[in-house]
Amino acid sequence: MIPSAAGTSPLDCTVLVSTPENVSFDFRIAGPFSRALALFVDIAVIGFCVIVIAFILALLGAAGVGLLLFLMFVAFWGYGGLMEAFWNGQTLGKKAVGIRVVSDTGLAINAGQAMLRNILRSADLFPPFFPGAVAMLFGSRFQRLGDLAAGTMVVLDGQRSSPRPPVADGVTERMRERIPAHFRPDTALIDCLAAYVGRRLDLSAARRLELSQILARHFIRSWSLPPKINTDQLLCAIYEHATMDEEHRSARRDRDLEEDRSDADVVEHPRTLEDAGYESR
Amino acid sequence: MRMSLSIRELWRMPAMKVAEHIADRTPEWKKLEADVRWCRGGGKRDPERIAEFARRYRSVCGDLSLAVAMRWPATTTRFLHELVADAHTQLYRAESFKIRRWGRTVLVDVPRRILRDPCTWIAFVVFWGLFGGAMLAGLLRDDFAEAVVGRDTLEKVEDMYAKPMETGLFEDSRTAMTGFYLFNNAGIGLRCFASGIFLGVGSLLTMAFNAIFLGAIFGHMIASPSSSNFLTFVTAHGPFELTAIVLSGAAGLRLGWAIIDTKGWSRIESLRRTAPRALEIAGVATILFLFAAYIEGQISPSELPYTFKALTAAISTALLLGYVVVLGIRARGEPSL
Structure with a gap:
């Protein structure tokens, strides 16, 4: 019914408990x-x-x-x-x-x-x-x-993390369109994306770009994207794409074809550490 | 049934963006958090709110399943894990504290167990055997007690009983002595029980040490000129106190034996199944220590005639026999050790 997450449990000191509601929590x-x-x-x-x-x-x-x-x-x-x-x-x-x-x-x-x-x-x-x-x-x-x-x-107990939604805000349709429709990320990649998207609001804009570049470089190369693409937004879009089901994906593709194609998702990348949000002491 | 259906509905629906879904559900999660706090505050009298809490808990369980399956961001999944764990702990509470159940435990279950448990009789024989042996040795040989107890302690004991009770021993500090006897003796009893977890060895050693120590003092003092003072003091509280030590040891032996003879369970599981029952026996022993401390503090050092103290001892013994033998035999059914 529900795909199991077996094999992905963290190496932390956790104990898994199964409830009568047929869910497991740790x-x-x-x-x-x-x-x-x-x-x-x-x-x-x-x-x-x-x-x-x-x-x-x-x-x-x-x-x-x-x-x-x-x-x-x-x-x-x-x-x-x-x-x-x-x-x-x-x-x-x-x-x-x-x-x-x-x-x-x-x-x-x-x-x-x-x-x-x-x-x-x-x-x-x-x-x-x-x-x-x-x-x-x-x-x-x-x-x-x-x-x-x-x-x-x-x-x-009592050190509850916040349920803050992963913020993939402002992903443009243009950016979504750049992701190949057939692209199916594996679970490790989705987890990595989810971790990034869940935390990106804690980072400054420049730092986001710097971090997201590390992963996004790979996609830029293999999908031949413009090298100056907003990598932060790209990762958000990939995450969105990855957590979306087939029906929705194709509906979106059809709609996207109607829209115009601008290059608004290209930004200037940081060149120096100061640009990337480091403060020099 | 209802739960799996709703997960299925969520699964099939045209996928919302994860962010939107989380934002939609967050108020519900916050409400469940408030419910958990409410439950912890002990507010358990409102059936409608409990029903609401249970319903909400199940729906959040669905969210957690979805979060794991759909690989939501780690922070959110982590949050849901913690929330579901907290709510689960509150919803499926263990039985609450019921006076009547405890009454039944103390008056029906424990006597039956004490009577039929070989550990009780092993503890009984070990304690009284060593006590009797040490007493005989103390009676027959002058230097035995000194070798066991030490010169200083023995002199203190001799000083204490040098004067007869009629002069009002501890007149102004009887309450203090009651407190001290409880703190010291019941503490020894509980430690004796706890050390039984080392395969029973700790309990055996504690019992053996106390039996030989007390036996040697008994033998020495009975042979000494102040024996009547000594016996006048120890008679009244003796039955409760010495039985309490035996029961503490028996509870500890039960704990340790559960690890050795597992009856087919794993050792830890066997220990876990036996421990609550052993604890009940240790609890009864603590109650006996409390009685003994009261008698030792209030009656034993008083100027009351010896017949009264002997009567106290006789009644104590009768109560103990009645508790273990009469209640133990009367209670029908299989012994649950």
Whole structure:
């Protein structure tokens, strides 16, 4: 039904989850360093709270010490588990770093999983071997022993990229017409074009031309295009052409034949680095 | 069914420009993002909005399929992956926290498991065997306790019980001691459980160490002149505290044994299936530690007569037996270890 994207998955630390909706999405796995940072923040938070509460409870004398020790027990053994259970898999540290605990089936974790992985942390941090750190080296999900037993993984969260549409604006019909109708780019080329088109708005106009030239040179040569063609627009047009179906393509071809042919898509290419958008220091 | 149909419709339609399609759908994606935030905020009482959320989630799943199949730009595909993942995590939530279910776990499932699990009996025998042995050795040989515990600790223990309880030991710091016993002992119990993941070795060592350490002190103190003070102190909380250590060890052994005897699962899968059940036993052990800490802090050091403390111990023992044996046997059905 839908062509699969098999074989094109990135070499990143991602985990693919298939849903009942018959789609697959991936989680990006959090690395050991962001997790260590989150742990550090959590320890700092607990330490700070314990000190503040200790000062307050000191007013109560010996009874206050008992209460403080009770709270310390709950904080040391329950902080992570309770936070993760009731706050969607995040502690304050995880929230600050932008990571989240989810079940390795992609579901939210339940209270049992949250408690288990946090109680087993004491085994993970067992000196001098730190078995949790060793366990993270095996397997593809950076799971420590607590994660393995609870069936959880820690994923990146909150660094959401923007859905900004690929902007192939201002592609002239003249430019579209320059692409041979029979041209069928392969998937690697489409991915490359998509990456360029998706990011081109972050670049200055001169830089766009400089970058797009690298790929466009090939098309200019093989399709005998004018050497001074606007390569940025050319790549946009090729991307448009590549992501268009046959019916639409032929409709466009028929329409294009009616239009006049100007050479408005030719621009001056940068000759120097300054032209290409570099600032000299 | 509905989902695949709509993808098909999208697939067949005269191709819009990708940019236009993304621009069209972006408001819907933003709405789904807002829905996810709403769900995370715990607002789960509005059925219409939940239905709307589910519908929107499925339509965005369609967008993701399309994005992957039609090779949309990486930034957009990445965004949809993250959005669908977040929404999925919220839509298919695991069971929520239910007091009644936990009541059933503690009163029905755990006693049955404790009674029928060989790990409990191994832990029981290891702990009490070593405890009894060390106590005998401490009774019979003066230097045994010193060799095990160390001169300094032993002197501290002797000092502590030099005076009888009637003089009001820890009079002004009983609450503090309760807190300390909970923090220290329940912490040891949980560490004992957690270290069971090393094939049970950690739990066995923790139990063995505590059994020999405590046994040696018991033997030494019973032989010492202040034995009556000592026994007056330890009687009341003994049953809960020592049973709690055994149960922590048993939970740890269960965890470790799941890695050794996998019953046909992969080792990690076997561990994963067993761990929640072992955690429940460790949870019950923590509750016992809490009871023990209360008794140890409030009743044990009090001036109450020995008969009252002995009665506390007897009632504790009866409760424990009732919990493990009566509830364990009463609960019918296959043991689920």
